[in-house]
Amino acid sequence: MSGDKGSEFLGRLDSDDPVLHAGGYLFEMERRGYLQAGAFVPEVVLEHPEAIAQLHHEFGRAGADIMLAFTYYSHREKLRLIGKEDALEPMNRQAVQIARKVAADHPGMFVAGNICNTNIYKPGSAEAEAEVRAIFTEQLAWAVEEGIDLIVCETIAFLGEAKIAVEVAKEFNKPIVLGFAIHRSGKLRDFDGSVADACKIIRDAGCDVIGVNCHRGPATMYPLVEEIVQAVEPSRVCAFPVAYRTTPDQPTFGSIRDPDQPVPNDVPGGLPFPVALDPFVVTRYEMADFARRCKALGVGYVGGCCGSAPHHIRAMAEALGRTTKASVYSPDMSKHYALGTDKSLKSHNQAYAGSLARNESGHL
Numbered sequence: 431m432s433g434d435k436g437s438e439f440l441g442r443l444d445s446d447d448p449v450l451h452a453g454g455y456l457f458e459m460e461r462r463g464y465l466q467a468g469a470f471v472p473e474v475v476l477e478h479p480e481a482i483a484q485l486h487h488e489f490g491r492a493g494a495d496i497m498l499a500f501t502y503y504s505h506r507e508k509l510r511l512i513g514k515e516d517a518l519e520p521m522n523r524q525a526v527q528i529a530r531k532v533a534a535d536h537p538g539m540f541v542a543g544n545i546c547n548t549n550i551y552k553p554g555s556a557e558a559e560a561e562v563r564a565i566f567t568e569q570l571a572w573a574v575e576e577g578i579d580l581i582v583c584e585t586i587a588f589l590g591e592a593k594i595a596v597e598v599a600k601e602f603n604k605p606i607v608l609g610f611a612i613h614r615s616g617k618l619r620d621f622d623g624s625v626a627d628a629c630k631i632i633r634d635a636g637c638d639v640i641g642v643n644c645h646r647g648p649a650t651m652y653p654l655v656e657e658i659v660q661a662v663e664p665s666r667v668c669a670f671p672v673a674y675r676t677t678p679d680q681p682t683f684g685s686i687r688d689p690d691q692p693v694p695n696d697v698p699g700g701l702p703f704p705v706a707l708d709p710f711v712v713t714r715y716e717m718a719d720f721a722r723r724c725k726a727l728g729v730g731y732v733g734g735c736c737g738s739a740p741h742h743i744r745a746m747a748e749a750l751g752r753t754t755k756a757s758v759y760s761p762d763m764s765k766h767y768a769l770g771t772d773k774s775l776k777s778h779n780q781a782y783a784g785s786l787a788r789n790e791s792g793h794l
């Protein structure tokens with residue numbers, strides 16, 4: 431494996447201290463007004479690099495180990511869709527440059543290049559396979575030239591597309607992490623076996639870390655993780671869920687329904703996904719619990735995907751036993767004016783506090 435950082439990354443996997451991944455840039459940039467939902471192309475990388483750098487910093491302060499270059503959906507198919515193929519190479523190069531520059535302020539972080547679902551892969555189509563291979567090859571060539579430590583392949587829903595991603599990535603001699611995105615069916619789109627079986631196949635194909643990411647929140651991703659660690663060495667399993675409350679009945683963020691949606695006609699498609707998911711965001715405590723349970727299984731690589739924000743990542747880091755740069759501002763309610771316990775607080779506010787969360791009958 432070339433590069434000290436690549437070896438260091440692999441060494442971390444074999445320690446008891448899981449690698450912490452921070453992602454969800456696409457959703458966060460959309461929320462912050464720098465990216466358009468729909469095509470979801472990260473033009474922000476060229477138009478407002480400072481916005482990306484800021485979020486990188488926030489994840490670094492929150493204790494993330496992975497500085498993920500924001501090249502998700504910066505591939506030829508997406509740029510073609512918006513008629514901006516000219517921007518393809520600059521977007522890819524600049525994203526890695528931004529990640530590297532910010533990572534320099536956060537010693538110990540690993541800079542990851544990022545490829546993802548192409549949306550053109552079609553099982554059995556040699557033409558599609560060749561296009562997918564070309565997309566992955568050009569993106570990774572640019573990323574490696576700009577200086578990455580590892581490769582993260584995200585949200586792959588086809589076993590066939592994952593095989594191509596790993597084949598291409600292996601040529602660049604960097605550690606490879608691959609996350610399968612598991613839709614509502616609970617299976618990959620081109621494979622009748624289990625997700626765990628698919629993970630074993632990809633691990634055996636030379637992928638260093640394999641598992642699941644995106645689509646599912648902690649509650650519906652965890653059962654898959656429990657199965658995957660039976661098929662693949664736990665230290666080489668990755669799991670980074672979306673930060674949304676998914677349930678067995680609505681196991682993915684795309685299947686969440688909002689019975690209380692007050693303005694249904696204003697919501698694109700009438701579905702919470704992708705831009706009306708706000709009421710379903712999980713708390714930092716749920717993400718922390720996921721990290722803790724994954725660590726107990728021996729999972730080597732955990733984190734957050736769409737919907738996760740720095741407060742989720744900080745809570746996960748702390749659940750893994752770390753103190754982060756942002757931990758100085760982690761909650762301490764002892765000095766809250768009404769809910770706190772500090773002796774200097776006014777007792778009439780503390781007495782009144784009992785009514786804050788109770789209804790008129792005095793019940794919580």
Ligand SMILES: [Zn+2]
Pocket residue numbers: 454643644645672735736
């Ligand atoms: Zn995601």
